Amino acid sequence: MIANTQRVLTDLxxxxxxxxxxxxxxxxxxxxxxxxxxxxxxxxxxxxGHTSTIDGIANVYGRVPSDGxxxxxxxxxxxxxxxxxxxxxxxxxxALEAARVAKETGLSGGxxxxxxxxxxxxxxxxxxxxxxxxxxxxxxxxxxxxxxRSGRGRxxxxxxxxGLAGRERLKIETDRYKAFFEAHIEQGQTLxxxxxxxxxxxSIVAIWQYRITFKGIQNHAGTTKMAIRRDAGKALMGLWHxxxxxxxxxxxxxxxxxxxxxxxxxxxxxIIPGCAEMIVQFRDAEPATLDRxxxxxxxxxxxxxxxxxxxxxxxxxxxxxxxxxKALQSTLIDAAxxxxxDKWLVMPSGAGHDAQVIAPLIPSAMMFVPSIGGISHHWTExxxxxxxxxxxxxxxxxxxxxxxxxx
Amino acid sequence: MIANTQRVLTDLxxxxxxxxxxxxxxxxxxxxxxxxxxxxxxxxxxxxGHTSTIDGIANVYGRVPSDGxxxxxxxxxxxxxxxxxxxxxxxxxxALEAARVAKETGLSGGxxxxxxxxxxxxxxxxxxxxxxxxxxxxxxxxxxxxxxRSGRGRxxxxxxxxGLAGRERLKIETDRYKAFFEAHIEQGQTLxxxxxxxxxxxSIVAIWQYRITFKGIQNHAGTTKMAIRRDAGKALMGLWHxxxxxxxxxxxxxxxxxxxxxxxxxxxxxIIPGCAEMIVQFRDAEPATLDRxxxxxxxxxxxxxxxxxxxxxxxxxxxxxxxxxKALQSTLIDAAxxxxxDKWLVMPSGAGHDAQVIAPLIPSAMMFVPSIGGISHHWTExxxxxxxxxxxxxxxxxxxxxxxxxx
Numbered sequence: 001m002i003a004n005t006q007r008v009l010t011d012l013x014x015x016x017x018x019x020x021x022x023x024x025x026x027x028x029x030x031x032x033x034x035x036x037x038x039x040x041x042x043x044x045x046x047x048x049g050h051t052s053t054i055d056g057i058a059n060v061y062g063r064v065p066s067d068g069x070x071x072x073x074x075x076x077x078x079x080x081x082x083x084x085x086x087x088x089x090x091x092x093x094x095a096l097e098a099a100r101v102a103k104e105t106g107l108s109g110g111x112x113x114x115x116x117x118x119x120x121x122x123x124x125x126x127x128x129x130x131x132x133x134x135x136x137x138x139x140x141x142x143x144x145x146x147x148x149r150s151g152r153g154r155x156x157x158x159x160x161x162x163g164l165a166g167r168e169r170l171k172i173e174t175d176r177y178k179a180f181f182e183a184h185i186e187q188g189q190t191l192x193x194x195x196x197x198x199x200x201x202x203s204i205v206a207i208w209q210y211r212i213t214f215k216g217i218q219n220h221a222g223t224t225k226m227a228i229r230r231d232a233g234k235a236l237m238g239l240w241h242x243x244x245x246x247x248x249x250x251x252x253x254x255x256x257x258x259x260x261x262x263x264x265x266x267x268x269x270x271i272i273p274g275c276a277e278m279i280v281q282f283r284d285a286e287p288a289t290l291d292r293x294x295x296x297x298x299x300x301x302x303x304x305x306x307x308x309x310x311x312x313x314x315x316x317x318x319x320x321x322x323x324x325x326k327a328l329q330s331t332l333i334d335a336a337x338x339x340x341x342d343k344w345l346v347m348p349s350g351a352g353h354d355a356q357v358i359a360p361l362i363p364s365a366m367m368f369v370p371s372i373g374g375i376s377h378h379w380t381e382x383x384x385x386x387x388x389x390x391x392x393x394x395x396x397x398x399x400x401x402x403x404x405x406x407x
Numbered sequence: 408m409i410a411n412t413q414r415v416l417t418d419l420x421x422x423x424x425x426x427x428x429x430x431x432x433x434x435x436x437x438x439x440x441x442x443x444x445x446x447x448x449x450x451x452x453x454x455x456g457h458t459s460t461i462d463g464i465a466n467v468y469g470r471v472p473s474d475g476x477x478x479x480x481x482x483x484x485x486x487x488x489x490x491x492x493x494x495x496x497x498x499x500x501x502a503l504e505a506a507r508v509a510k511e512t513g514l515s516g517g518x519x520x521x522x523x524x525x526x527x528x529x530x531x532x533x534x535x536x537x538x539x540x541x542x543x544x545x546x547x548x549x550x551x552x553x554x555x556r557s558g559r560g561r562x563x564x565x566x567x568x569x570g571l572a573g574r575e576r577l578k579i580e581t582d583r584y585k586a587f588f589e590a591h592i593e594q595g596q597t598l599x600x601x602x603x604x605x606x607x608x609x610s611i612v613a614i615w616q617y618r619i620t621f622k623g624i625q626n627h628a629g630t631t632k633m634a635i636r637r638d639a640g641k642a643l644m645g646l647w648h649x650x651x652x653x654x655x656x657x658x659x660x661x662x663x664x665x666x667x668x669x670x671x672x673x674x675x676x677x678i679i680p681g682c683a684e685m686i687v688q689f690r691d692a693e694p695a696t697l698d699r700x701x702x703x704x705x706x707x708x709x710x711x712x713x714x715x716x717x718x719x720x721x722x723x724x725x726x727x728x729x730x731x732x733k734a735l736q737s738t739l740i741d742a743a744x745x746x747x748x749d750k751w752l753v754m755p756s757g758a759g760h761d762a763q764v765i766a767p768l769i770p771s772a773m774m775f776v777p778s779i780g781g782i783s784h785h786w787t788e789x790x791x792x793x794x795x796x797x798x799x800x801x802x803x804x805x806x807x808x809x810x811x812x813x814x
Contacts, residue, residue, distance in 0.1 A: 186630065187627050187629075187630040188627065188629075188630030188631060188632070189631075189632075189635065190632070205629065207629070207677075209676055219781065219782075220594050220595065220757070220758060220781075220783055220784065221663065221665040221667055221688060221690070222594075222612065222614070222663065222690050222756075222757035222758040222759070223593065223594040223595030223756075223757040223758050223781065223783070224595055224596070224663070224757075224781065225595070225596075225597070225663065226655075226658075226662075226663055226664075228596065231665075233666055233667070233669065234647075234651060234666070237644055237647045237648060237651070237666075238648075238651075240641075240644045241644060241645075241648045244641060244644070244645075248633075251633075255633075256628065256629060256631070256632065256633055257633075258628035258638075258676070258677070258678075258679055259640055259641070259644075259671075260628055260640070260671070260674065260675050260676045260677060260678050260679065260680060261671065261674050261675065261676050262640065262669060262671045262674075263674075264666075264667070264668065264669045267667065267668050267669075267670075268667050268668065269616055269665070269667045269668050269686040269688050269723075270614075270665070270667060270688065271665075271667050271784075272665055272667065273667060279676040281628060281676050281677065283628075283629050316676075349629075349630075350627070350629035350630040350631075351627060351629040351630050352629070374626070374627075374630065374631065376627055376630070377627065377678075
């Protein structure tokens with residue numbers, strides 16, 4: 001199948017105008033602009049004969065009226081706050097294009113399209129509310145308890161405001177699909193640095209995250225001698241330093257780790273901190289590497305706990321790496337070889353995506369296009385029109401190969 | 408002179424009832440309870456024939472009507488928020504007792520008493536507003552600009568509410584005084600640990616304080632490879648670690664240093680910090696040691712700046728150590744030898760006090776009593792009645808020696 005890349009660019013630029021913010025967009029889940037984008041997508045799907053629905057969690061789902069081989073494709077359509085125009089929207093428009101081309105090509109079967117709600121996690125209760133709901137993993141209790149992390153209110157109330165109260169939440173019919181395909185911007189610099197155009201994702205890394213708490217004794221920074229201090233901030237620094245010393249010796253080639261949150265209490269220059277807290281996160285696709293990093297972290301926490309402060313560690317999350325279908329990786333590679341010879345790379349995804357929720361249910365594939373400067377979650381995020389067009393060509397071709405039985 | 412220690416304890420317990428909070432007090436500067444305490448003190452001074460005034464910055468000043476040798480004595484009467492009953496009040500009541508005993512003893516001369524306003528720095532504009540005003544160092548512009556750090560409003564408005572608008576701010580008459588004496592709780596554990604009862608202060612340490620800022624590049628914690636990160640948080644940790652490695656090698660025997668404030672921005676577990684900030688403080692009484700610590704800090708900042716993040720350092724404050732009069736230290740030691748033989752120690756003060764503002768103007772002395780567990784700035788702060796009584800005896804005796812010309 002051959003994509004109409006002008007149509008892809010036209011659609012993406014149209015979506016960019018909905019909730020435009022500088023050169024990016026501001027379309028948080030269930031905002032007025034987000035609902036305009038969802039209705040636009042549902043209309044486009046209806047226009048090519050799909051049965052299209054916005055379900056009880058705001059997933060947009062367009063179903064091709066066919067009994068032939070069916071591929072599911074999509075991504076998410078809402079954005080982070082004041083963020084980029086392509087994060088999510090690119091994968092949705094590529095999927096829409098694949099559905100259009102499949103219909104125009106007159107294949108038996110076709111492409112169902114989905115825009116999952118809230119991949120960007122504006123609401124509490126799950127990391128990927130829309131895809132997890134579609135996978136059957138979100139209970140009514142979670143729906144009841146979910147609230148907007150930016151203070152816009154309860155999920156239930158915002159769904160009602162959007163006219164979605166009481167609607168059924170659709171579940172995936174796993175038997176219906178040969179495959180799930182998601183395209184996305186890379187959000188890193190690997191492709192750009194090596195002047196490559198297509199990333200074929202091998203796996204989506206797991207995120208393991210821990211809250212580490214230090215209890216010392218708060219005291220006067222002038223009258224308390226160094227020898228008797230139990231400084232929680234200094235203890236935190238010591239553990240952090242040990243992590244940065246030890247992790248490089250045991251990590252895998254794609255491992256990343258981050259201390260993104262630190263708090264020192266009471267935070268006054270003349271008071272020795274009595275409490276401190278840090279969040280340590282690491283990501284990898286290899287279970288053995290994740291286990292090794294975790295064991296080392298716990299060893300270092302025990303080592304720190306032997307010092308003057310009490311140190312405790314709490315698991316905040318330990319997700320499972322999601323492996324993409326080997327067969328579908330080959331299909332994407334074949335399509336890339338055709339349209340972007342020598343310009344593709346197999347690589348893990350360091351960011352989370354809806355595909356990691358769908359991958360355990362049906363064979364799944366993910367494809368990246370380059371991000372300029374690796375920037376994402378910011379309104380300056382961008383990809384060149386040429387790279388967007390090339391990505392659409394590879395994506396649509398790969399789905400065509402699956403539908404025609406050649407991929 | 409011999410103190411009436413029962414009278415001292417009675418007065419301190421009475422003050423404890425004004426703004427009582429658990430076993431401590433809550434009497435921030437210019438609060439209703441603080442003004443009740445100030446008026447009580449002015450009344451006590453009037454009762455022994457002193458001319459007493461609350462001046463235009465709320466300093467309480469009681470002046471003995473005499474031409475003989477005069478000693479100035481006092482401390483502060485307001486408390487930190489929800490803090491201890493003795494911090495400040497002890498030194499004020501000791502001074503009041505010295506004034507009473509001097510009068511009762513029928514000495515020529517006597518003791519002027521002062522309770523400086525806002526030693527606890529509830530208001531912006533100066534570290535020690537009351538004593539700095541008494542020293543002539545607080546301009547009308549500073550008065551105009553000063554605001555409560557806890558949001559109670561402008562200093563001028565709170566002074567007006569307290570009925571002090573337009574009052575003159577008194578200045579020290581340096582020729583009038585043979586000496587200034589201040590007593591205070593130690594706020595540390597040096598006396599308690601060695602089972603000592605009296606600290607004779609040699610000097611009040613200088614506080615040198617620096618804000619250090621790190622600029623990196625904010626990025627995605629999943630898609631940004633370790634090798635290309637410019638993590639401002641990690642850079643901060645690295646410098647902090649170097650400080651803790653190097654300072655012990657070059658510090659003096661009484662040096663203390665503290666990182667009490669750290670902030671990492673944006674502070675999200677999945678975002679590599681783009682900015683970070685820390686405040687580094689150190690204290691010592693020796694100028695050479697202060698200079699050495701500062702030079703090392705600047706050297707380590709330059710070292711850190713060679714890494715992936717830009718590091719800048721800004722001086723927040725570099726105060727001067729205040730040396731207590733050698734002759735008055737001897738007088739305090741003589742009094743301690745009489746009342747607490749072998750239970751006294753000469754020591755620097757790690758905390759700041761009003762005496763450091765007065766010391767450059769007239770010969771000054773400071774005396775400590777033990778703090779139970781070294782606790783201060785907390786409502787559990789305490790000193791035993793026995794130690795309070797012994798301290799009063801030494802303090803009053805020392806002032807008596809100065810007034811009689813024997814000290």
